[in-house]
Amino acid sequence: MSAKKRRKAPTRGKAVERVTTGQIIIYAILTIGAVIMSLPIVYMISTAFKPATELLLYPPRFLVRMPTTKNFSDLALAMGSTDTPFIRYMFNSAFVSTVVVIGTIVISTLAAYPLAKHNFPGRNLIFQVIVSALMISSHVTMIPRYLVIRNTGWIDTYYALIIPALAGSYGLFLMKQFIEPIPNEMLESAKMDGASEWKIFTNIILPLVKPAWATLSIFTFISTWNDFFTPLIMTKSDAMKTLPLAMRTISDGLTIARMGAAAAGSFLTTIPVILVFIFFQRYVVETMTYSGMKG
Amino acid sequence: MASTSVTPNATPELQASQKKRSTWERILEYRWSYAFITPFMLIFTVFTVIPVLWAFFLSLTYYNMIQPPVWVGIENYSRLFMDDQLFYLAVKNTFYFSIVTGPLGYVLSLIIAWLINEVKYRKLYTLIYYIPSITSGVAMSVIWLYLYNGSKYGLLNYLLLEWGIIEEPVLWLKNVKTTLPAIMVTSIWMSMGTSFLVFIAALQGVPHELYEAALIDGATRWQEFWHITLPMIRPALLFGAVMTVVSSFQVFDITVTMAGFPSTLYCAHTIVGHLYDYAFLRFEMGYASAIAIVLFLVTFITSSVLRRLLSSRDEL
């Protein structure tokens, strides 16, 4: 219909905006709900900047009056018994997450290509195995993984946090979904022109698949950054801890007085993820989340 | 692309040897495919396939990492089901947790997704409701600790005291009766994650002409939701249900952070917590593996049941 071409907001999914009391009620509910949802995060940000005087106020105050960055500098001290500066935890999280994202993109895209487009012997079998792995929750594999890592001597190293995470079924499926619609004719004509598989991969597949990388990056980054269980069992020394682990330590025996520093820690653990998400989400193709659920 | 090079009239032996050559030829032909999938398959095999098989094996052994594993058959399982009170407590807690947060979180996600679909500023609302789910459970739990603080400084206690609802500050996260419910609130707050996005995408995928046709036929908002929207997003509903159940069974990090480990009288002890306890505190790998397998089976069965239930509803 011609009208569809020109209309942009707000009507995907709903063409008619009913301006009725019903609509107002909906807005009210959504807005109040949104405020409630944001409260803990706002509270976190506010507390992170509260000076000690405001932390111990009675009655407790929600928002901060005189923000300070002292809590952040206190973080290192608040950790108490260790020599590890908080920056180190941040570095660990950032480093591990970034490497995992890059590695996952590379490995998943590479593997997804033949699975999507080539009919090689064993393809179906491999595919079935990967699909079944999707169903097995990570906790089943945690213990044996720990043993494997122990045997390779990788305990308490970055390898333990990075390598196992690279072969995720989700990433593979995502890339496969994206590669499949690429017309086979395109690949065949490239082959007839004499292109090698590698050339086809780099010149045809890769450019067309880039939008999926945004989605994959976001989700991989978020899940790796927030991962608590893996670093919990794979690291021993304090220097190798990631942010969630560090926060767990802070939460042990937490007093009101140290809430400022703790909130600062939460801030540093949470805000980067939110920023990454907000930044990348405009590149995320909406159909990705939709196609993911077919599995 | 592979040439079928089997001559039809040849003797069976000749045909067989020709066929075999074909398979090897094919493998050689696709050597690039294998090259491409090697990095993935390598890591996948070592860190997923083998561990899965190993887990089953381990659950039938006693293994404390100092001595080699000792075969014990199903003793781990019998001990788990017969002798382990803590395990039952963990199961009870986890189920309680799942039954409340699962459906509640699910319905909430669906309702909010639907509401957002009815209005403008969708991106903004979606963002606000989604962000809690990508925060680190541990990091946010620390904040909730502040809210739930057991002294009068805790925000919740302060408000309730002010409003006269309680007379003394409540130790939310120490009191056996209130710990799990408190944690459930946090969990629901964080639960609008992938399922939520999937709902939103599915809702937007419904062709708007269907709504227009319904509008012309005179459907109210509720009738439209029930007769048109829900049936059209059925796959998303199923996906959301399975995801929600699976993830709620695995709760651990927020319970540990908020209620401590161990929690008061183990009131917030979960199955995964139990697993962690036996694997990494007591180093009984075999027993812990059994717990892991049980967890897996429970999750698997529940999601299969859900799939069955939601896929076979009748239509007009």
Place this chain on the structure above:
Amino acid sequence: MVTVRLENIEKVFEQKAPSGEVSKVYALKNINLTIHDGETIAVVGPSGCGKSTLLRVIAGLERPTDGNVYFDDKVVNDVEPKDRGIGIVFQNYALYPHFKSKGNLSFFFKLRRVKEDVINERVRITAETLGVGFEELLNRKPGQLSGGQQQRVALGRCIIKEPTIFLLDEPLSNLDAKLRERTRIELKRLLRRFKVTTFYVTHDQVEAVTLGDRIAVMRSGQILQVDPYREIYKHPINMFVANFIGLPPMRFLDVELKGQKLVGNGFEVEISSDVVKAIGDESRKLAAGIRPEHVEIKTTPEPGFFEATVDVIEPLPNEGANYVYFSFAEKAESIAKTDLNWEGRVGDKIYVKLDPEKIYVFDKETEETIVAQDKIFSVVNA
């Protein structure tokens, strides 16, 4: 039955460019139209001209930003679509995929909790009206039906409510050519039978001519002309309409007024003094056009006939004629109609005369018609 009147309808959409700039798009501008009780108006125009938007405004799916919609002298701008008594067929049918066909037809009644037996009776009557084989479709879901079958179900859903207005948005455009022909006739039969006020949107001229009592030509949000086909064909009010209506599309020739003649590149036409007067000024930039049936071709030179070359010959056995595309000179092309026996070939030299009593003259700048065959439009001289 209902008379629909549109008064000064305007519909503006706001569009946000990626840069954040908001621009206004006039989907409908200054629309004034009356659809008489029982009449079928066929609305044609290029894509994006606003015909579907207009349909939606009548349906109540869009509110006009200005102007009023009247059903029988009652303003219905604020009336909900469901209360307007309309039956609608969407371009892609919009059947409810999870209901069987019967469910699709009866949804309207189910919403109002009408008794089961009443519903069944209605369904039966509708099935009868829609002809042979419709019952078999009832128990299948839209996904199991072919395009043509879905279309019938969509039609059924429309008429089962016994609406007072039919709104049809390109209902045949998703069908293949043969089916389209058949269905068009069926549709005509139905419209005749029900005598319901109908608003029919299409981009296909043949449909418009067959089904419409009057045709409305739209462009860029405005209605250019509303008249029965014959009238539009003979007396289009501007170049766009002249070109849009009538197959093959009219070709225009640049001409100048010199004395009593229109002079073009390689040809001339002697015109009457009335026409000369209507044109007025010799400096006006003009375009001329003619319908193929009013072009005379001879194979040997004769006075009054001008030399031209045959470019393309398009035989149309259905019409028992050829369309001969020819050019007097570079960029001076037109089309003639000959019978099938004509022996000319591409590249041949022919001699052409344009009938001066049937010629069209347009003002090239305003694109308005000055003269259309026997009708002189009163034009304000530039």
